[in-house]
Amino acid sequence: MSEDRKIRVLIAKPGLDGHDRGAKVIARAFRDAGMEVIYTGLRQTPEMIVNAAIQEDVDAIGMSCLSGAHMYLFPRVMELLKERGVDDIVVFGGGTIPADDIPKLKAAGLTAIFTPGTTTIEAIECVKRSIRNRRLINE
Amino acid sequence: MSEQKELKRIEEEKARWEAEMLKPTLAQTPERAERFTTASMTPVECLYTPADLPEWDYTKELGFPGEYPYTRGVQPTMYRGKLWTMRMFAGYGSAAETNRRFKYLLEQGQMGLSTAFDLPTLMGYDSDHPSSAGEVGKCGVAIDSLADMEALFEGIPLGEVTTSMTISSPASVLWAMYIAVCEKQGVPYHEIGGTLQNDILKEYIAQKEYIYPIEPSVRLVTDTILFGAQHLPRWNTVSISGYHIREAGATALQELAFTLADGMVYVEESIKAGLEVDAFAPRLSFFFDCHNDLFEEVAKFRAARRLWARIMRERFGAKDPRSWLLRTHAQTAGCTLTAQQPRNNIVRVAIQALAAVLGGTQSLHTNAMDEALALPTEEAATIALRTQQIIAHESGVTNTVDPVAGSYYIETLTNQMEEGVWEYFRRIEDLGGMIRAIEKGFPQREIADAAYAYQQAIERGEKIIVGVNRFTADEEVSIPILTIDREAEERQIERVQALRRARDKDAVMRSLEALRQAAAGNDQWGKDLLMPRILDAVRAYATLGEIMDVFREAWGEYRESSTI
Numbered sequence A: 001m002s003e004d005r006k007i008r009v010l011i012a013k014p015g016l017d018g019h020d021r022g023a024k025v026i027a028r029a030f031r032d033a034g035m036e037v038i039y040t041g042l043r044q045t046p047e048m049i050v051n052a053a054i055q056e057d058v059d060a061i062g063m064s065c066l067s068g069a070h071m072y073l074f075p076r077v078m079e080l081l082k083e084r085g086v087d088d089i090v091v092f093g094g095g096t097i098p099a100d101d102i103p104k105l106k107a108a109g110l111t112a113i114f115t116p117g118t119t120t121i122e123a124i125e126c127v128k129r130s131i132r133n134r135r136l137i138n139e
Numbered sequence B: 001m002s003e004q005k006e007l008k009r010i011e012e013e014k015a016r017w018e019a020e021m022l023k024p025t026l027a028q029t030p031e032r033a034e035r036f037t038t039a040s041m042t043p044v045e046c047l048y049t050p051a052d053l054p055e056w057d058y059t060k061e062l063g064f065p066g067e068y069p070y071t072r073g074v075q076p077t078m079y080r081g082k083l084w085t086m087r088m089f090a091g092y093g094s095a096a097e098t099n100r101r102f103k104y105l106l107e108q109g110q111m112g113l114s115t116a117f118d119l120p121t122l123m124g125y126d127s128d129h130p131s132s133a134g135e136v137g138k139c140g141v142a143i144d145s146l147a148d149m150e151a152l153f154e155g156i157p158l159g160e161v162t163t164s165m166t167i168s169s170p171a172s173v174l175w176a177m178y179i180a181v182c183e184k185q186g187v188p189y190h191e192i193g194g195t196l197q198n199d200i201l202k203e204y205i206a207q208k209e210y211i212y213p214i215e216p217s218v219r220l221v222t223d224t225i226l227f228g229a230q231h232l233p234r235w236n237t238v239s240i241s242g243y244h245i246r247e248a249g250a251t252a253l254q255e256l257a258f259t260l261a262d263g264m265v266y267v268e269e270s271i272k273a274g275l276e277v278d279a280f281a282p283r284l285s286f287f288f289d290c291h292n293d294l295f296e297e298v299a300k301f302r303a304a305r306r307l308w309a310r311i312m313r314e315r316f317g318a319k320d321p322r323s324w325l326l327r328t329h330a331q332t333a334g335c336t337l338t339a340q341q342p343r344n345n346i347v348r349v350a351i352q353a354l355a356a357v358l359g360g361t362q363s364l365h366t367n368a369m370d371e372a373l374a375l376p377t378e379e380a381a382t383i384a385l386r387t388q389q390i391i392a393h394e395s396g397v398t399n400t401v402d403p404v405a406g407s408y409y410i411e412t413l414t415n416q417m418e419e420g421v422w423e424y425f426r427r428i429e430d431l432g433g434m435i436r437a438i439e440k441g442f443p444q445r446e447i448a449d450a451a452y453a454y455q456q457a458i459e460r461g462e463k464i465i466v467g468v469n470r471f472t473a474d475e476e477v478s479i480p481i482l483t484i485d486r487e488a489e490e491r492q493i494e495r496v497q498a499l500r501r502a503r504d505k506d507a508v509m510r511s512l513e514a515l516r517q518a519a520a521g522n523d524q525w526g527k528d529l530l531m532p533r534i535l536d537a538v539r540a541y542a543t544l545g546e547i548m549d550v551f552r553e554a555w556g557e558y559r560e561s562s563t564i
Helices: A021-032 A046-055 A070-083 A101-107 A120-138 B002-028 B095-107 B146-152 B171-185 B201-207 B214-231 B243-247 B252-272 B277-283 B294-315 B344-358 B378-393 B408-430 B434-439 B442-459 B487-502 B505-520 B531-539 B544-555
Strands: A008-012 A036-039 A060-065 A090-095 A112-114 B113-116 B163-166 B194-196 B238-241 B284-290 B328-332 B363-365
Touching (some): A008 A021, A008 A046, A021 A060, A021 A090, A021 A120, A021 B442, A060 A070, A060 A120, A070 A101, A090 A120, A112 A120, A120 B442, B095 B113, B095 B146, B095 B378, B146 B171, B146 B487, B171 B531, B171 B544, B201 B214, B201 B243, B201 B252, B201 B434, B201 B442, B214 B277, B214 B434, B214 B531, B214 B544, B238 B243, B238 B252, B243 B284, B252 B284, B252 B408, B252 B434, B277 B284, B294 B344, B294 B408, B344 B363, B344 B378, B505 B531, B531 B544
Parallel strands (some): A008 A036, A060 A090, A090 A112, B163 B194, B238 B284, B284 B328, B328 B363
């Protein structure tokens, strides 16, 4: 995988939560930063998200959840990726996520968690950096 | 005319002041920014004078409180007579847990109840539905059947408090459950007071908790309007909501325009279903956001009242003054709360709450400081309630009616807000009306564009958010957080499954069959209401999911196109 391949990101809304402001702002900002963005739309099960990520051959999955169900939904996506033998996708999340949950989500394999107030620039840089590192490891 | 002479004199004086005073000052000390804008990015001038209100007619634009066009407020004495209702939105975990929070809030001086439901309830799924996994009791209380509703209001006399229920797609079912609890408590229908959110159009626009296609969903709303008009005279059947539209990123103007446009759809549809406008319009209420920009928000509330009064009287020919009134609930803006330095949120909430009070709201929820992180703890919710009590009893702003009236800035903003709304109405009409506009994604796009523009303004540093892009600190967030225990979901699943085993299955099947026939009978629309059938099903302990599935079969489900 070459360093300069355009980054492909799947932005997903897992679960029943309909708050899509954050997901849409992030999707637009990533697109404006030169990435290819695929937005799943609302009410995706972890299975649907993992299928879409594999089918679209993405470098990263970004999930947004404001309903409090992140501790179930985010790790479930990581489990399914592992079951499918996928280890080269960077997964990050955002939403109303208490500080105490962040280390647990990182332990489950998420690269970063962005809470309210994060700038899109921070998120873009963090994701780009993680993808670059991941590509170096996998080369 | 002497008034025109006076205006001319002020204009001349202003020109002189600009030349002699302003220009040299600017040459020496430029302003802090090239342009100043409201939180909605509307340009703001350095100074406002009577020259900004050239054709302004006090009696026509403001009038007197309690009288058309209600710019100054819906009651003649406003908060001198009665304070707004302090109504804190609460709900989490099981019905029994939320019941304890309700009783606590009532003991602390809260005046009305407001119920937050979890996502499975909002989406019309039972707690044991596969889609509910991980969501049960998380962002509100889980309600699967009448049994849960009984537990939710156990020991609370429903003839004495009013209750607001924040739910739209399954609103009629939750309302039926509430009515059934009232029946069991022996409260007669005409004494049951409260509010159902029941605003399905804003779901397609912003909150996205829709289930069915738009037209049958609007039918469910008009069904409740008709039932309420016939049986529950003290119930507000729809709370036409701008809150979620604003939280999704709309400007103040967009919030107002889209909300009023939604309201007009409900009025039109209820008239089509055979009701006289004055038979139901007095029971329509509103729900607005109160964001950070104090004066812009105050202007929004004032413009909202004036617009609705004009719409109802002039467009719909309502004759009962109660039909002209825009009564509203308000909530401080959750989207302004920051996860960084969360205690700063207490101050944001205080300013936003002040805006709602200066704007003349009828009821208010103040957010807790920890809501960018989780549901509020009891302590955080108490501070939020105390904030309202301090505004009510210490600030002095409640001593006179509409204290900001006559401010050149406020009246200019109020006028601009009204003009902007009429302009949006024209654009919506050009698209074929509000339902067509929603189907075409017009309000959704406007909101997403505004949300992105606002985010970019923050990132460029044009908009400063304390603790986020200025005055940051590398501190760890260390405030207590409410956690929902993981077993709550399992307990709720066991509860609904035990209920299904214990109830009279034949009675449930019969009631659902009757409902199925009514849902299919579009021709009977307006004559054969769904509400009585829903009530029968609820009384038989049919679950929320079972009732909503009847409609899913009859009407199908709505899918939005997922564009960014």
